[in-house]
Amino acid sequence: MSDFAGYVPQPRRPEPQRICGVNAVRALFLRRPEAVQRLHYLAERRHVAGPLCRYLARHQKAYREVLSDELARIAGTEHHGGIVAIADPRRAEAIGNPPQPILFAGSVLPVLDGIGNPHNLGAIARGAAFFGAKAMLISGDARQADLSDAAFRTSEGALEHLAVFRADNLAQNLRRLSGQLLVVGAAATGGVPPEALPRNKPIALVLGHEETGLSPEVLAALRGAGDAAGFRPRGEPQRRGRGGGAAAFADDAAAPLRRDGGWRKGRRRREAYRRGAGLRPATPSRFRVSHFIP
Structure with missing residues (x-):
């Protein structure tokens, strides 16, 4: 008898969403801060990311300053506005x-x-x-x-x-x-x-x-x-x-x-x-x- 008999696969977790841009990220932290998983940003966005990173640090969540090429890879687009939050997905x-x-x-x-x-x-x-x-x-x-x-x-x-x-x-x-x-x-x-x-x-x-x-x-x-x-x-x-x-x-x-x-x-x-x-x-x-x- 197979070792996999009766095995029920676990449903896949939905992919997180990538929230890009200063205004979008600020609004996310204002309205759904608990949904944020981690934050990535460029050096030029330190003034925006600073308060957000302090919030993440208090809640033991990750944040990281990265280079432009890496941020584009994380965001999936070059139109990232210098800051990207990875968040729990939201649907209608x-x-x-x-x-x-x-x-x-x-x-x-x-x-x-x-x-x-x-x-x-x-x-x-x-x-x-x-x-x-x-x-x-x-x-x-x-x-x-x-x-x-x-x-x-x-x-x-x-x-x-x-x-x-x-x-x-x-x-x-x-x-x-x-x-x-x-x-x-x-x-x-x-x-x-x-x-x-x-x-x-x-x-x-x-x-x-x-x-x-x-x-x-x-x-x-x-x-x-x-x-x-x-x-x-x-x-x-x-x-x-x-x-x-x-x-x-x-x-x-x-x-x-x-x-x-x-x-x-x-x-x-x-x-x-x-x-x-x-x-x-x-x-x-x-x-x-x-x-x-x-």
């Missing part, structure tokens, strides 16, 4: 029944319907958090990106400030959320401008796949079909459309509901973000809403 949580209250806490809830590029996910999270989002909802579409090294790096810490949930049946869940949120789909042409939307409740902004737009099921849930969905600001490079463009839409759509404070305090900060996203200060969003659930 399943949306509850009833839905978690934090989904309704912000002035805008970004909803991603098949966004496949993790860099786009991170950029959308960065803009949405700046303008008051508290959570993000992503679809169960097989093309949908999840939380990954690239998404955390691109978000520059924003994903640490957002609760991220996954809905296997996005269309059904959008109908459930419509009692407390105004659910709208963004479009490049047609529809109505953001200022024409009702303003009696927070907005769930649905953004479709980079190439095919909103899925047919979600279009049906939004009580209409036919308009092509997309959101590249006119005259802007396409690479800026998902992050900067979505942020501009969120700013315009949620402005009457926004309260001062947090990431979104003051007109100057909103205009500064627009400049950083490649948009002109105080320029109304070029998005229009194709469909919405009133």
Whole structure:
């Protein structure tokens, strides 16, 4: 009889995530310090790493100053920002029944319907958090990106400030959320401008796949079909459309509901973000809403 009879292999531990960049690493230590396994950094980032290393030393966790080539190997990218934290993996949580209250806490809830590029996910999270989002909802579409090294790096810490949930049946869940949120789909042409939307409740902004737009099921849930969905600001490079463009839409759509404070305090900060996203200060969003659930 084989010595391996009845052997049950142990499940593999999930691979840790590599959080790169000053803002992303600081946000990780602020929001999930217990998740940090170890820290690597360049000599030029000693001033940033110093307080973080003291925390790790108190908790008997490793940290090390390394050369640029080694840090690129550890990070898996040359775009590491000079500091990399190895952390316990984080994934989107399943949306509850009833839905978690934090989904309704912000002035805008970004909803991603098949966004496949993790860099786009991170950029959308960065803009949405700046303008008051508290959570993000992503679809169960097989093309949908999840939380990954690239998404955390691109978000520059924003994903640490957002609760991220996954809905296997996005269309059904959008109908459930419509009692407390105004659910709208963004479009490049047609529809109505953001200022024409009702303003009696927070907005769930649905953004479709980079190439095919909103899925047919979600279009049906939004009580209409036919308009092509997309959101590249006119005259802007396409690479800026998902992050900067979505942020501009969120700013315009949620402005009457926004309260001062947090990431979104003051007109100057909103205009500064627009400049950083490649948009002109105080320029109304070029998005229009194709469909919405009133």
